[in-house]
Each structure stands twice: as C-alpha cells, then as structure tokens.
Amino acid sequence: MRTLLIVDDEPRTRLGIQKTLTAWSAGRHRIETAASGVEALEWLKANTAHVIITDVRMPEIDGLQMLEALARRGPLPVIVVISGHAEFDYARKALQLGAFDYILKPLDKDILMETVQRALQLEEGRERMQAMEKLVDAKLLEVGRSEARLGAPIKDAIGYIEAHLEEPISMKQVADLMHLNASYFSVLFKEQTGVTFSDYLTRIRLQKAKELLVSTRLPISDIAEKVGYGTAKYFIKVFKDNEGSSPRQYRVQVLEEDRSIR
Known part of the structure; x- marks a missing residue:
C-alpha cells in the first residue's frame, strides 16, 4: 500500500485534498496529512511517504525548505507542489529542487487526481528500477x-x-x-x-x-x-x-x- 502525505497549513485545503484522494483511492492507498512543513519533517522521521502533495507557502518552514531538508536526508519521494498563480516562482524553484509537478490553485479535483496518479506511476517505476538494479553485478x-x-x-x-x-x-x-x-x-x-x-x-x-x-x-x-x-x-x-x-x-x-x- 502506497502512502500519500498532504502538507498544507490551511485546514480547509488540507482536508479537502484528503477527502478527494480518500474517495478516489477507495482504500488502495494510505492518506496522511500534516499541518506544516515542521510537522511533515517530524512525521517523515518515523514514516515513509511515497508521494508528498505540499503547499509552497507555509509558516516556519515552507514547501521549498521542506524539500531541501528532505533532499539532505536522501532520495526525495515524488513531490507534487500546490501553488497560486502569484506563487509561480515558488513552483518553478520547487521543480528545480526535484519536484515532479505542480498544481495551481484553486485546485481542480480532476487535475489533482490525474497528477497524483502519474506521481504514483513514477514512484512505482522507480521501485521497479531499484529492484532490477539489485540483480545487476x-x-x-x-x-x-x-x-x-x-x-x-x-x-x-x-x-x-x-x-x-x-x-x-x-x-x-x-x-x-x-x-x-x-x-x-x-x-x-x-x-x-x-x-x-x-x-x-x-x-x-x-x-x-x-x-x-x-x-x-x-x-x-x-x-x-x-x-x-x-x-x-x-x-x-x-x-x-x-x-x-x-x-x-x-x-x-x-x-x-x-x-x-x-
């Protein structure tokens, strides 16, 4: 079972994404949430997320700082960034840091689900490659x-x-x-x-x-x-x-x- 972590300081957005993805997943995936970058980094010390959906603008530690901190720990999970039109520079920087894709606010449910589906496919492809690499001398x-x-x-x-x-x-x-x-x-x-x-x-x-x-x-x-x-x-x-x-x-x-x- 793949784990998706939603990171957003706005309760309405965070819970809205969680509700949409829980219905879409139909029990196939574990859907977790964090209310800040700090909370997400702490959660990730003891847990694994295969895909992270994160806002870029958050207090204390924003999405970009969270990505940088995760990159220092090891290979990044598949990251999907949420940003508003006025925050496009943040989204572009996130892509440069290794994010997979970004979604503009206000969120469209169909685009959200399609992007997460592609993110999961990428993550599964990575796992297959890693497994095959183990076979190679x-x-x-x-x-x-x-x-x-x-x-x-x-x-x-x-x-x-x-x-x-x-x-x-x-x-x-x-x-x-x-x-x-x-x-x-x-x-x-x-x-x-x-x-x-x-x-x-x-x-x-x-x-x-x-x-x-x-x-x-x-x-x-x-x-x-x-x-x-x-x-x-x-x-x-x-x-x-x-x-x-x-x-x-x-x-x-x-x-x-x-x-x-x-």
Missing part, C-alpha cells in the same frame, strides 16, 4: 561499459562464456579456443576486464542465476544446471558465499520487496 556492468576497449580475443571469450554457461568451462579451454597461451590469456583477461577469468565466470553465472530466480519458478536444482553447476549443493554454496544468502532466500526477499517483478 556492478563489476559485470563495468565490464560491459568498457566493451569498446576490449580486444577481439577477450570479446570473443566473453561471448563464448555467455553462450555456453550451462557447460563446464575452464580458462585453458577458452584460451585454446582463442589460440592463446593460457598464462598470457589469464593476464590479458585481467588487464582488459579488471577481474580474473575465474571471478568473471562466477559472476556471470550468478548473474544469470539471479535473473532466473526472480523471473521463473524453476527449482533451485534446475537453475544450478542452467548456469553450469554440476550439483545444487555446490551452486548453493557459491551463491551464499558471494551473495550472503541462499538462492531460495534471495528469491523470497526480492519478490517480497517488489512483487511487480514476478
């Missing part, structure tokens, strides 16, 4: 980004590995296929990719395993075979040593954090 990403600088033998070696993950693969075997001495190939591979051949092979196998764990319902033993491990027991050991959890625990954790990956 940073070192493999680095190697991929430097692909243009890889020599032909190393590119071909990586292509071979990716195409034959289910099979037993040794460095000597790949070096022979590239018509290179194994010792020279080992040094060349490390120089160009930044990781050893063995480390790369393990990482690419575990990367594929993680993708299969969250995108399929295949048994752990089948996934072990598909990524080149002869036994599930050895696969589980390697996975746990590198990821800090068993394949089964990893699957449950990621799917619970973002069910939209299923």
Whole structure:
C-alpha cells in the first residue's frame, strides 16, 4: 500500500485534498496529512511517504525548505507542489529542487487526481528500477561499459562464456579456443576486464542465476544446471558465499520487496 502525505497549513485545503484522494483511492492507498512543513519533517522521521502533495507557502518552514531538508536526508519521494498563480516562482524553484509537478490553485479535483496518479506511476517505476538494479553485478556492468576497449580475443571469450554457461568451462579451454597461451590469456583477461577469468565466470553465472530466480519458478536444482553447476549443493554454496544468502532466500526477499517483478 502506497502512502500519500498532504502538507498544507490551511485546514480547509488540507482536508479537502484528503477527502478527494480518500474517495478516489477507495482504500488502495494510505492518506496522511500534516499541518506544516515542521510537522511533515517530524512525521517523515518515523514514516515513509511515497508521494508528498505540499503547499509552497507555509509558516516556519515552507514547501521549498521542506524539500531541501528532505533532499539532505536522501532520495526525495515524488513531490507534487500546490501553488497560486502569484506563487509561480515558488513552483518553478520547487521543480528545480526535484519536484515532479505542480498544481495551481484553486485546485481542480480532476487535475489533482490525474497528477497524483502519474506521481504514483513514477514512484512505482522507480521501485521497479531499484529492484532490477539489485540483480545487476556492478563489476559485470563495468565490464560491459568498457566493451569498446576490449580486444577481439577477450570479446570473443566473453561471448563464448555467455553462450555456453550451462557447460563446464575452464580458462585453458577458452584460451585454446582463442589460440592463446593460457598464462598470457589469464593476464590479458585481467588487464582488459579488471577481474580474473575465474571471478568473471562466477559472476556471470550468478548473474544469470539471479535473473532466473526472480523471473521463473524453476527449482533451485534446475537453475544450478542452467548456469553450469554440476550439483545444487555446490551452486548453493557459491551463491551464499558471494551473495550472503541462499538462492531460495534471495528469491523470497526480492519478490517480497517488489512483487511487480514476478
């Protein structure tokens, strides 16, 4: 359930937005309110808001100061700013600070609901991206980004590995296929990719395993075979040593954090 926080010092506006969004939400979302930027910042210390709808003109701490304070704490939630025509400079500044959109007063209910719907879609998209990023090995990403600088033998070696993950693969075997001495190939591979051949092979196998764990319902033993491990027991050991959890625990954790990956 996503949480929406309405921040406005005017009771009529605050309660009017809450009533409109509560009816629109029909129980799908949690709708909270704060009567000031100070109250909102205090509430956010112990709670999470996925979308914040805030006025820009408030006493003590205005909407812009609240955004700045939130930005210092970490990534901003999706922010929708409310402003009057005379306060457009505030709205523009809010957008520069990272707000998603603004709504002009007097508020139109249809525009409010449409803007909040888009804000929620953006927030859900962010969560999906964050969940997918957890599947990506940073070192493999680095190697991929430097692909243009890889020599032909190393590119071909990586292509071979990716195409034959289910099979037993040794460095000597790949070096022979590239018509290179194994010792020279080992040094060349490390120089160009930044990781050893063995480390790369393990990482690419575990990367594929993680993708299969969250995108399929295949048994752990089948996934072990598909990524080149002869036994599930050895696969589980390697996975746990590198990821800090068993394949089964990893699957449950990621799917619970973002069910939209299923």
